[in-house]
Amino acid sequence: MKGAFLIVKGHVEGLGERGDAMIRVENLVKEYKTKKGIIIGVDHVNVTIEKGEVFGIVGYSGAGKSSFIRCLNLLETPSNGEIYIDGVGLTSLSKQELRAARLKIGMIFQHFYLISAKTVAENIAFALKAANHPRKEINDRVHELLEMVGLADKAEVYPAQLSGGQKQRVGIARALANNPSVLLCDEATSALDPSTTKSILKLLKKINKELGITIVLITHEMEVVKEICDRVAVMQDGKFVEEGPVYEVFAHPQEELTKHFISSVLQFDLPAAIVEHCAGTIVKIQFKGAVAGEGVISDMLQQFNVKGNFLHGKIEYIQDIPLGIFIMELQGSSSAVADAISYLEKRTEQVEVIRDAA
Known part of the structure; x- marks a missing residue:
């Protein structure tokens, strides 16, 4: 079966030890030292995200969303707290063990970060080469991923020749290269127009359903949360101020900030x-x-x-x-x-x- 080798290659000792929780965050704190003093990006956050769930985090700029999601794969080193991905405590791993664990955590970004001098196929293959997979297996996997994201005819095209939506599809394919269990989406649709945003969200939903990948998605748009997420947390000043199933949060928002976000989707102010x-x-x-x-x-x-x-x-x-x-x-x-x-x-x-x- 194509791609099956990646599951074996990317295996980390201890996966699946903690039941149905794919992500468990305990008392997470992220502080930044500046000339003006310490700034708190993430303030004692606790959350559990289940396997196969699409979990949204919504908040305004500066709320701490990017800091939180970058702590999940230790792109940002937490100041305090514990992070478990599929039972593995990331903060206690050695550098070599962390590299192996990261193979199971894909990430896509707002600004794509594609290598301009490499073709679409080469950009996707880069992640596989970094994991030391054989050339033949890499070629097969790249072809499989291009089919999955709807870019089978763009293998030899360079990023400059692609639209924003196509670039993000390449980013998604690259993030899926090593068959991750978790996909982190850092404002993945913020740079896209509404029509392209819908197509990317539809692709992410398909990936979630067909591959069973747990998705954590941060955004400042409640419309994005409505379209794809199972649960949502509203973030403000580094804290999760409200959290729950998306339907219940829309139906019964508790915080004024949540009500404000929902009003952008369900606007009912009468003249x-x-x-x-x-x-x-x-x-x-x-x-x-x-x-x-x-x-x-x-x-x-x-x-x-x-x-x-x-x-x-x-x-x-x-x-x-x-x-x-x-x-x-x-x-x-x-x-x-x-x-x-x-x-x-x-x-x-x-x-x-x-x-x-x-």
Whole structure:
């Protein structure tokens, strides 16, 4: 089977000792010494990432995302704490053992870092040559990887002749060369246009599903998290301030920072002019899961003596599960509107009265 040799060659003693956790981070701290004093990049972070999971880390520039992800393969040496990758404690390894362990940790970058003087095939082969694989096996693996990332016809092309999306595909192929268990993505789509970003995320999702590779992805875009991640952590000032399954974080954000990020995907601010022209009660209704496909609002309008006017609405599919949010005006007697809202509260996930006509 093509590529199977890489799994053997890249084996590190002790892999798989700690059950289903692919990545376990304990009390991770990263400090930087500057002329102005010590700056904390990562501040006592603890997290467990399961095998086969796509784990997103979202935050603004300076939040500590890049410092955290670069500590996972010890490109940055932690100031304190422990990092386990598939049961192997990286911080206790010798230099030789760390080189072997890194074969199982692929990484792709925002700016690609391809060697301009080498062809696409040579860029991918570089990682295999560094791991001392025979030429014949290298050629077979390069061909396999080019097919996987959709660049089979670009083997002899140089990076300057590629688009940004094609360059990132080369970067992904290079990161997968040694059959890693973990793929680290450092702002992998930030330099790409929206259409290309979607194609790269689709490729990463395919890689995750077909190869079972655990992916850790950092970004400042919640749209990226929505598209591909299973769980997400929101990072601020070196800390994980909120963490959980992507759907639950979207449906029930706890921190103001998280709510701000989600608002970039689920934007529901009504213009003041619209609100001023509404005479009735304005409510925001959230539908979660299967309820989003039910006729809750039509049932409510039929059962109670109220009129409904839709002002805004959207259904997003997160991990193929619908999350619907609608804003509407309810007109009728105060008692009928109150009964209608009570009914909605029983049938839906959440009802918020934005403005009470009373």
